Amino acid sequence: MKQIKPIKGIDATVRVPGSKSYTQRALITSALASGRSIIRDALISEDTEYLIEALRSLGAKIAQEGLDLVVDGTGGKLVTPSSALYLGNNGTGLRFLTGTVSLGHGTFVLDGNSRMRQRPIQPLVDALNMMGVKACCVEGNGCPPVEVRARGLPGGKTRLTTALSSQYLSSLLLASPYAEKDTEIEVSSQLPSWPYIKLTLDVMAHFGVKLGVSERRLFSIKAPQAYQPREYAIEGDLSSASYFMAAAAIVGRTIKISNINRGSLQGDLRFLEILETMGCNVSTSGEGIEVTGPLSNHEDLSFDLNEVPDMVPALAVVSAFRKGKTILKNILHLRAKETDRVAALTCELKKIGARAEETADGMLVQGVATHGAEIDCYSDHRIAMSFAIAGLAIEGISIKDPACVKKSFPDFWEKIESLG
Numbered sequence: 001m002k003q004i005k006p007i008k009g010i011d012a013t014v015r016v017p018g019s020k021s022y023t024q025r026a027l028i029t030s031a032l033a034s035g036r037s038i039i040r041d042a043l044i045s046e047d048t049e050y051l052i053e054a055l056r057s058l059g060a061k062i063a064q065e066g067l068d069l070v071v072d073g074t075g076g077k078l079v080t081p082s083s084a085l086y087l088g089n090n091g092t093g094l095r096f097l098t099g100t101v102s103l104g105h106g107t108f109v110l111d112g113n114s115r116m117r118q119r120p121i122q123p124l125v126d127a128l129n130m131m132g133v134k135a136c137c138v139e140g141n142g143c144p145p146v147e148v149r150a151r152g153l154p155g156g157k158t159r160l161t162t163a164l165s166s167q168y169l170s171s172l173l174l175a176s177p178y179a180e181k182d183t184e185i186e187v188s189s190q191l192p193s194w195p196y197i198k199l200t201l202d203v204m205a206h207f208g209v210k211l212g213v214s215e216r217r218l219f220s221i222k223a224p225q226a227y228q229p230r231e232y233a234i235e236g237d238l239s240s241a242s243y244f245m246a247a248a249a250i251v252g253r254t255i256k257i258s259n260i261n262r263g264s265l266q267g268d269l270r271f272l273e274i275l276e277t278m279g280c281n282v283s284t285s286g287e288g289i290e291v292t293g294p295l296s297n298h299e300d301l302s303f304d305l306n307e308v309p310d311m312v313p314a315l316a317v318v319s320a321f322r323k324g325k326t327i328l329k330n331i332l333h334l335r336a337k338e339t340d341r342v343a344a345l346t347c348e349l350k351k352i353g354a355r356a357e358e359t360a361d362g363m364l365v366q367g368v369a370t371h372g373a374e375i376d377c378y379s380d381h382r383i384a385m386s387f388a389i390a391g392l393a394i395e396g397i398s399i400k401d402p403a404c405v406k407k408s409f410p411d412f413w414e415k416i417e418s419l420g
Helices: 018-030 046-057 091-103 120-130 167-178 194-205 237-253 266-277 309-319 334-335 339-351 380-390 401-408 412-419
Strands: 011-014 036-042 061-065 069-072 105-111 132-135 146-151 157-161 183-188 212-214 216-219 231-233 252-256 280-287 290-291 301-304 326-329 355-358 363-366
Touching: 011 216, 011 237, 018 036, 018 046, 018 069, 018 091, 018 167, 018 194, 018 237, 036 157, 046 061, 046 091, 046 401, 069 183, 091 120, 091 146, 091 167, 105 334, 120 132, 120 157, 120 167, 157 167, 167 183, 167 194, 167 216, 183 380, 194 266, 216 266, 237 252, 237 266, 237 290, 237 380, 237 412, 266 290, 266 309, 280 355, 309 326, 309 334, 309 339, 309 380, 339 380, 380 401, 380 412, 401 412
Parallel strands: 011 252, 036 231, 157 183, 301 326
Antiparallel strands: 036 069, 061 069, 105 146, 132 146, 183 216, 212 216, 252 290, 280 290, 326 363, 355 363
């Protein structure tokens, strides 16, 4: 149990960890490259450590030097491990590796913890099978564990339904340069979380792979191509930064995040625009960004958040400190995250006195949060960190499972305590 102490004023500078999204993509590309890559300022957390161990099992040599990762790649020639690749609840890592292991020759099993075994992956499995890969969900329920009987990735045309996750598409994209023939991926449904696809394309281009994109619906990758070893710097994680932006808004003072910038491709940069709409001041200062509260716009507001799911928990908590209604819509895919985040946020917001209700595709939040409570985290790092921010403004909030933040932000509690 972690008791959060309210603070009356903040004028602080915070440096957030490296981007989890960029780190995991760079790990995949550098592990497939021939030669040595260096990933600078990488995120070292539970999720990335699971992925690193899995890539080592596939033949990559990965050494940690401080926050840098030195990766000697496989050249796309993977070792077949003798046991299952275990990814905990790292949905990104497990889905990315499902495509990656199709490049190998042998039987690969990918598994995770009990929650990961409830998270869908069938659309990716179906798309791989359409390309000639023999893949299946072992339990027949559309979720891990996944078995891939690989003989190299044939390539060719495939179709993908992506309504629940953009990670299915990223998985196919990351593996396709090593296919036996050109790959064409048709997306047959609305593509959620487009900014994360942009990150995938950005990392692939940096490591030397070209591909064609037509209207977010058709992706063409020429084969054979290969990732080239690179030195690659990871920028600060904007999802992690969102909690400190939220803190400035709720407490009504200034926080500077030193290692993010307004030119980032990360989708959660949009949180700054939303906070400005809510009445906060946002300014660029040197290499970082400053956010100054308070929330001064208490009109009813509505936001379509389909492309930026990871910032929804922080935004939902911020919304609990506004008098007006805040509608968070088009976030059905949040129900398939580390927990059902729509249900979890709704339940925990009610505990602290805010009005919150689920809608068909999202939630409605109306403040103002007035009192503390013991917050259930559902083993979800983003629930824990978001409600910790609420505890900076109101007495009596405690977090039941503080250790869950190690998934993406191992020193989060030290950073929070430094604000006071």
